[in-house]
Amino acid sequence: MEITRSSFTISEIRDMWQRRELIVNKNYQRSSSVWPDSARTYFIDTILNRYIFPKVYFYQVFDKTRKKVIREIVDGQQRLTTILCFLNDDFPLTSRSVKYQGKRFSDLDEDLQQQFLTYSVEVDIIYSAEQSDLLAMFTRMNAYTAPLNPAEKRHAEFEGQFKWFIIEATGEIGPRLVNFNVLTSKQAIRMHDAEFLTELAIVLDLGIMNKSDTSLTQIYRKYDKSFPREAEFRGRIYEFMQLLEQEFAPLKNTFITKSYVCHSLFCALMQRKYGIPNGNEFGTQTDGVFFTNLQKTIDALSALAGAHELQDISGPYGPYVEACLSTTHRVKQRKIRSIWLYNALI
Incomplete structure (x- = not known):
């Protein structure tokens, strides 16, 4: 198993998603439920204010049928789908965002839209791994995480x-x-x-x-x-x-x-x-x-x-x-x- 540390702009992630070069691997996602509006707003506000959030993980595979490289989201589904939904104007920001309450992506001024689209998301890309390798990796990562208080x-x-x-x-x-x-x-x-x-x-x-x-x-x-x-x-x-x-x-x-x-x-x-x-x-x-x-x-x-x-x-x-x-x-x-x-x- 190999891991490469990389980053993608939100614009690049959107384009990969639209080309179906980025998909969700449901084997590793805890839930497909959507965050409530308050949680989605807080997360989008984090990006709009240029704060960082934890990196996400992609598993890169070759799709033999389509003859192209595919990246599966193995950790970070809620964060990335929230970003994509906001770009699609699926929800306005609630009062949880002091500066941007009531705004959808299309309501932001051009400079802020550009800032959002060029925001860099830290990504670890996993190569040459079997499903058992991925499970073992996350098990080991969690083993060194302090128990929750x-x-x-x-x-x-x-x-x-x-x-x-x-x-x-x-x-x-x-x-x-x-x-x-x-x-x-x-x-x-x-x-x-x-x-x-x-x-x-x-x-x-x-x-x-x-x-x-x-x-x-x-x-x-x-x-x-x-x-x-x-x-x-x-x-x-x-x-x-x-x-x-x-x-x-x-x-x-x-x-x-x-x-x-x-x-x-x-x-x-x-x-x-x-x-x-x-x-x-x-x-x-x-x-x-x-x-x-x-x-x-x-x-x-x-x-x-x-x-x-x-x-x-x-x-x-x-x-x-x-x-x-x-x-x-x-x-x-x-x-x-x-x-x-x-x-x-x-």
Whole structure:
């Protein structure tokens, strides 16, 4: 078996497909089902914004009947057929594409069409291989792939509205969470940023709960087919991130940026300004603002962060510190932290 690394423009792939020199090998494709519009839009938007996507695999054979070389798609069917459908104007882009919502390929200006058609797709071309060789190759490739964590499994299982909301939010907010030291780069690579944002969505949907794979999966399932609160969730989560980066910038590199503390800070802020389900358990005042005195709020939050860093359980912030030191994702500790952080919003 031989493998050659190559690349083709989307224009070249389209031409090969139209000449039937590129076909789908259904022996290797997991499913012939079509991605939902949200998934197709996100993928096309990836190309329009010149981001890369994982390479695809072709198996090159000689068709004796037609006396010509044929390339079979052995991995990448959904990506390539989505590209071809978009070129054929089969679907418009949804709101998942901020810049190009509502546009089909023919609606794009000439320069953007040219940019799309000249986009380079990385391809590995496999030669001189039997079916058993191909199966062995993919088996070996998968053997060296790290097992999926729960967040990755959810994104493999679901294809609906909530998943693509989280993917979009992760693309926009994930790097900013790393920059603000809420998460590490290593955590972001394994989708802890998607998990964190899902937890914030759960707060808006149901209030403060224990962190569990069950609750995380349930919100994906609940909003898989329809997500009527998407705009609300997006607005509040993005508002929180902007608040961290701007008004709360002095808190960067303090213990307020611990991910579990940031979760509780989100609960406190959302209850103070908007109200969250069962939020009256820790904060009765919901008056449309996050705080009235920024400097006093920063000072109060800094004091909590300092006590946490020193692990000062005997001082005036003892209950808060204790709630930061163990079982940090349980509802009891989350509520205690939220009460203290709510009261720091002056």
